[in-house]
Structure formats: structure tokens, C-alpha cells
Amino acid sequence: MNYVGPDLGFVLPVDKPSGPTSHDVVTMLRRALVTSKVGHTGTLDPFASGLLLMCVGYSTRLSEYLVGLDKSYDAVALLGVSTTTEDAQGDVIDESRGWECLTADQVDEVLNSFQGDLEQVPPQFSAKKIKGVPMHHRARRGEFVDLPAQNIRIHQLELLGMDLPIVRFRVRCSSGTYVRSLARDIGAKLKVGAHLVELRRTSVGDFSVEEAVKVDHFSDGSRIERRSIDPLRAVGHLPSVEVSQIDVEKLACGNTIPFEDPVTSTLVAVSKAGTLIAIAEAGEGYLQPRKVFVQ
Template structure:
């Protein structure tokens, strides 16, 4: 089959849980029969939601799409910290939240709004010394990671049903929602990990506009002009 190299544009994809962002890229390459496909902003395998897929000449604008702010809805579980910051890891800390008051949770959240520092999790795609952190983590290797400044523009509690807290966050590029949940749990003194992450928006694009993976076709390619 002849490769098509005339496809250009972006596709807003609703990434399902369980697939890597690269899995989605490979799927689109096969579906559209073209090589020049990339994504703008990694979603963890256990995360779901909006993933921007760039096709053809739009891959040249990767950095501009990545620079967009992101929005997420998540659920964290207080009282348990894990090796990966999500439910896939081993529990390394367990504290009772029986006496934790909802008011204490509500008081902590505003302290994370603004410019904050995050130490990237070991299970991430960042390179240290030329090696991906998640590859080192798979081998049981832990290395020092310098903190990075990120911005939390908005952080709201949507529901509290202890030990679970559902929340919304709007943040800058490079923010790890898993790490945000861990840091909130640490500040509360009980630990925490993420049980669900859904990316609901990237810049001007929303999850409502996204197409399910199995429905993707060339008709979903769209144009975008930067202001």
C-alpha cells in the first residue's frame, strides 16, 4: 500500500485508559497510512482524555501546541502513597484518615495555587543523563531529580468522600497531576495517590470535541491558526 504524505492537520483524540500516547500515534499512522504523526503532550497510560495528534506539516508546530495550558479532572485517594503515584504502584505508606476532617483538606488546596516547585516522578518520560526516568524506574534505579517550577492557575475540590477527593486543575505545561496529588497528601501528613486522571482541555481545545480512537479517519483532520 502506498504511503499517503498529503495528510496535514491535527486530530483531537479521546485517549482511553491503558494505552500509551505513542500507542495512539502508531494507531493513527496505520489508520491514515502516513508516517508523519506525533502527539503534543504525553498522557500516562493510566490517564485518559484529550490527546492532540499532529499529522504531516503540523508536526513542525509541536512545541507551540505543547506550550498550551492543560485542564484535568482527577480523583486522589488519601491515606496511601505508592511507588508510582498512582494505583498501579506498590503501597509504600498507609495512614488512617479516620480523623481527617474535610475542612483540613479544603484548607490545604489553596496553598498549591500559583507558581510551585515539583520534583518529577521517577515514572516519567523526562531524561536525566540522557536516559528516560521510567526506564530507570523499571530497573529499580532511583536518581536525583531537580525540582521544576510549574504554575497552577486554578485548583478546585469537586467532591470529598474520604478517602477520595475529586478535583479540577488548570495548570501550565510540565505539571504532573500525580505529583500534585502526592504533594497534597504529604502536606496533609497521610500520603496520597491518583486513582483517575482525565485531561479535559488543552489550550482552546476541549475533550467534548475529541473523537474516540476506533472512529478516527482522515475526515477528523482539522486546521488551526496560531494568533
């Protein structure tokens, strides 16, 4: 029995520029690395830039454990103009000059009111699928879907600067939060409307865009190697446990192993000698393998 070893692949932090879609970046990386086994862990809109975590090789099997990580963004909203897409790419549907009467304290107070657990209605233009069809396809056909509000959490929302009608802010939020819709809702609460004009994702979980590879450097093998994230480190947000060779063999056969340690998560990263062996589910006194990385 062998560990998957180098073939386990890695997670690569990528700094997506404004313009290409997230899938475009996947295609670029597939060509550069000459492998079809590449996938991202959370879409960025084409106009947005910043951090994409790309799973490469066997590590594509880890993507489901990364998509739910919290994310941070730096954003710029334009007050007084509402658009169909809630960003600068849409058609203007309403305008107001009420922003001329706003003060920094009023804007800051409204931003503070959006911190915590919230319900957010997703935008009509998004990759969210309804009955298998992305919302942006439906919206372009002129369809309007009454979307239910989604539960989100805004951990931190900070006003970075204001030169009205421009407002710059930083947000750390749960996965599934639409910053475009946050800008829309801020504008609505200020009673002037708003849309997003710039968006940059600065972090995913504990991973920062400062550690990321730019798409222009995909052909630089040494840079890719330096910036790549080991699979065990990639799931570092999960509790981890080191096991014996006997337990490795049991997990590889799909069998449970004894486990008595208290954990704060139902999922556990199982390793041996610093190599990811499995993602397992913790039960009462045992670990049940969910995904195994030995052969």
C-alpha cells in the first residue's frame, strides 16, 4: 500500500485579474500544467479580481472542504445609481442625488448595521442555479425569479474611505455572501441606491492573496512550487489526527478506526508522517473514512 504522495497534487492560490471568468483561469492553469485535473473552490465575477484557490491533481477531491471557508473583500460602491446586475456591467434602473446630503457618520452607521447574521436576497444576475439553469441565463432572457433570502453572516464590515458618491469598504463574510447585493442593500438603507464598481477578494479562510500566483506566472514552475499549498495544510481548518500504519490500512479498506479525542468538528483530517491520508467523520469513539488518499 502506497500513499498517493506527489500525485496527491496541491492547492494553488491564484490572483485572478479583472476580466476573465473563474473558468477561464481554470483553463489557463490546465494548459500551463498540462493536466485536466484542475478546479476552483469559489467563483469570482469576471469584473472582480483576487484570490481563487485552485485544486490541482488528486487534490480536486478536497474542493468540497474549501468552498465553505469565510472570505474577505475590499470593495468600492457608487451611491446614487442602481443597476440590473448590481455592478457596473448592468443597465441603470434608478438614479438619486440623495447622497449629496449624507455624512461619513451616517454611512458608517449603516455599514455597522449590516454586521452579524443576516438574510440576503441573491442578485438576479449570478451563477446560482434554479432548476439547473444559472440565474444570469434566466435574467438575460428577461425572466425574473422571486429568489428566497439566504442566511449569511457578516463578521466584519469596515468603512475604508469615502469620497461621495464613492464609498470604499472591507468585508469579511461567510461563504455564499454576494458583495454586490450587500452594496445594493447598503444603498437601499441609505435611501439612495447603489451598485458595486470594484471588488477584490483578499482572503479565503487563512489564505491571503498576498501568497497567490498571478496568471502571467503560470508557466513558472519554480514559482508554482513555492506558492503551492500542501493538501494537509489546505485543510488546516479541520481538526487533525496522526495515525499508525495499521490504522492507515484499515482506513484504506473503508473500515472505521478507534478515536476517543474530543473534536470541535464532525470532520477530521487524518495524517501519517505529515501526509494527508483521509478525511474522516468523527463518531462516538470512532472515525469513519469519507475520502481516502492512499492506494
